[in-house]
Amino acid sequence: MDKISFFSADYRDGRVHIGGKSYPAGTFATHLLNQFYENDTAARIGVFTTDNWQLENMLKLGYLNIPDYVKAGERMVNIFTALPWLKPFNMLGTNDERNRIQELFSEENGETINEYFSRRAKIGEMDSTQAMFHHLPKEYDKGFFDQAETLLKEVNNTLKFYDTLSDDIRNAFQKLRTFTTRVDDADRLDEEHLLPIALEVFGSVPFPVTTEYVPIKKTSKSVTTILARRLYFDSYYSFVVTDFFEGLHHGHYPRQCVICNKYFLMTSARRQQYCNGIAPYEVRGRKTTCRKYAASINRKELAAADPVVDIYNRRCSAIRTEKGRGTITETFAAMSTELAKEYKFKALQNTDYANGQYALDMSREKLYAETDKRLK
Numbered sequence: 494m495d496k497i498s499f500f501s502a503d504y505r506d507g508r509v510h511i512g513g514k515s516y517p518a519g520t521f522a523t524h525l526l527n528q529f530y531e532n533d534t535a536a537r538i539g540v541f542t543t544d545n546w547q548l549e550n551m552l553k554l555g556y557l558n559i560p561d562y563v564k565a566g567e568r569m570v571n572i573f574t575a576l577p578w579l580k581p582f583n584m585l586g587t588n589d590e591r592n593r594i595q596e597l598f599s600e601e602n603g604e605t606i607n608e609y610f611s612r613r614a615k616i617g618e619m620d621s622t623q624a625m626f627h628h629l630p631k632e633y634d635k636g637f638f639d640q641a642e643t644l645l646k647e648v649n650n651t652l653k654f655y656d657t658l659s660d661d662i663r664n665a666f667q668k669l670r671t672f673t674t675r676v677d678d679a680d681r682l683d684e685e686h687l688l689p690i691a692l693e694v695f696g697s698v699p700f701p702v703t704t705e706y707v708p709i710k711k712t713s714k715s716v717t718t719i720l721a722r723r724l725y726f727d728s729y730y731s732f733v734v735t736d737f738f739e740g741l742h743h744g745h746y747p748r749q750c751v752i753c754n755k756y757f758l759m760t761s762a763r764r765q766q767y768c769n770g771i772a773p774y775e776v777r778g779r780k781t782t783c784r785k786y787a788a789s790i791n792r793k794e795l796a797a798a799d800p801v802v803d804i805y806n807r808r809c810s811a812i813r814t815e816k817g818r819g820t821i822t823e824t825f826a827a828m829s830t831e832l833a834k835e836y837k838f839k840a841l842q843n844t845d846y847a848n849g850q851y852a853l854d855m856s857r858e859k860l861y862a863e864t865d866k867r868l869k
Contacts, residue, residue, distance in 0.1 A: 500585065500654075502732065503709050505721035507743030509736060510709055512584030519740020519758050522669055522733050523747040524580045526756040529666045537575035539659035541568045545652055552649065555610050559603035566598020569655055579662070581732075597651060602644060609641035654728060661730035668694050669737065673749050673756065674834070677802060678809050682762045687746055691738070700731040751841060752783035764802065766841070801847050804855050805837040811857065821861075829864045836860075 503510040509518050528534060548565045551557050573591045577583040596602075612632040619628075672694045679686040703725040708718035726732040740746065740758070747756050750768040757768035772786040781789070809830055816826040836854050840847035853859055 500732065501723055501725045502581070502736075503707065503721040503723045504739055505709065505711075505719060507739070507745065509739065510721065511581050513713075514584065515712065517740065517745055517758060517760055518736060518743060519745035519747065520736070521580055522665070522737040522740065523756050523758045525662070525666055525733055526669055526673070526747055526749075528579055529662070531578075534575050534579050535659045535662035535666075538572050538655075538662070541571045542656050542659065544568065545656050549649075549652055549656070552606075552645065555613065557603060557607050557610065559600055559607065562603040562606070563598055563600055565652075566594055569594050569598070569651075572655060572658075594651065597644075597648060602648075605641055605644060606648070609638065609645070612638070650727070658729050661728055661733075665730050665733040669733075669747060673747050676746065676748060677764070677837075678806065680806070682746070682759070682764060683744055684741060687741060691741055695734065695737075698734050700734075701727060702731060702735065750783050751838065752787055801837060801840045801851065804852060805833055808833050808855050808857075808860065825861075825864060825868065828868055829860055832860060832864055832867070 501511075504518065507518050508515050509520065545565055545568075548561055551561070570591055573587050577587055612634075615632040616629065672691055675690050675694070676682065676687070679690060705723050705725075706720055707723045709721045710717075711719050724735065726735070737747075743760075744762060745758055745760050748759050748765065748768075749756050750770070751766045752772050752774075753768065753770060755768060755770060757770070759765060767783040767787045769782050769784060771780055772783045774786055775781070776786055776789045812821070812826050812829050812833070815821045816823060821829070833855060836851060840851040854863075
């Protein structure tokens, strides 16, 4: 078995088709940003795979303690108490996958693997004459060996997928969050200007993905079919990174709302600061969206030429230039950028500050002097 059978997605025209539904590409990367802290999914999953290294080492060395094998399956089944919180797993037949793991890590399969190791050992004990004339011992049975090797391959692939899942979640989240903090560094919010930032954050991301072309319905009501790429993923990280870059290719990118701090998926090049979700504050005793709340307190959407953003972008660009030239350290540059962002958000919230002190605080001398203080 070369892949976790239920983990696949279809891509076409900037949309991902999965679990019988269609979403803008980038939806699942955005969901991870919001979900990571809400239920601590990564930590919960990690608890159930911490002891699997011992089983993996047994299989690598060619022996097996069957009770440990069965217990590994029982622990992994517990993952499904947390996994459905994280999209797309909630729509991908997790019950079938749970049942597959229970059957895979059964005592019977453990005995099959042990028998296979025992027979392989007998082959390894052949003397030179037997080896010369390929006189295999009676323990060799091609049908049994093929069955056992297929079983071992599925076991190893399953262990690999779930053992890396917790780290995949953390790794993807940290890089996505870093990207969102740098979105406003781009001169324009389109693929051309956002891609260099994304590549700098994610680096080279080679991973094996099995691809096939399949006919799908564009919508649930469509009569005709269209051609889409079906990708099979061997890790959660490869799925999330694919979803992110597929979205970026079509101008989709995650942003963090300044009002509620939740992440939302942008599908245009506008410099939209607020989402359409419900704000954590009320206006005249009534709930309202973050965008309407921002408008109610005179924090309307920023235009591309807004002086607050313009000053911030120019200062960050200068910081990056100085870091590249080696006139400031990477640590100093990171603190300066963080401080500049702090001033920017303060200016977005306080008109008086934006019209007065903000430009002075963002000057090289003042910003670097405050950076020195914070680093001491």
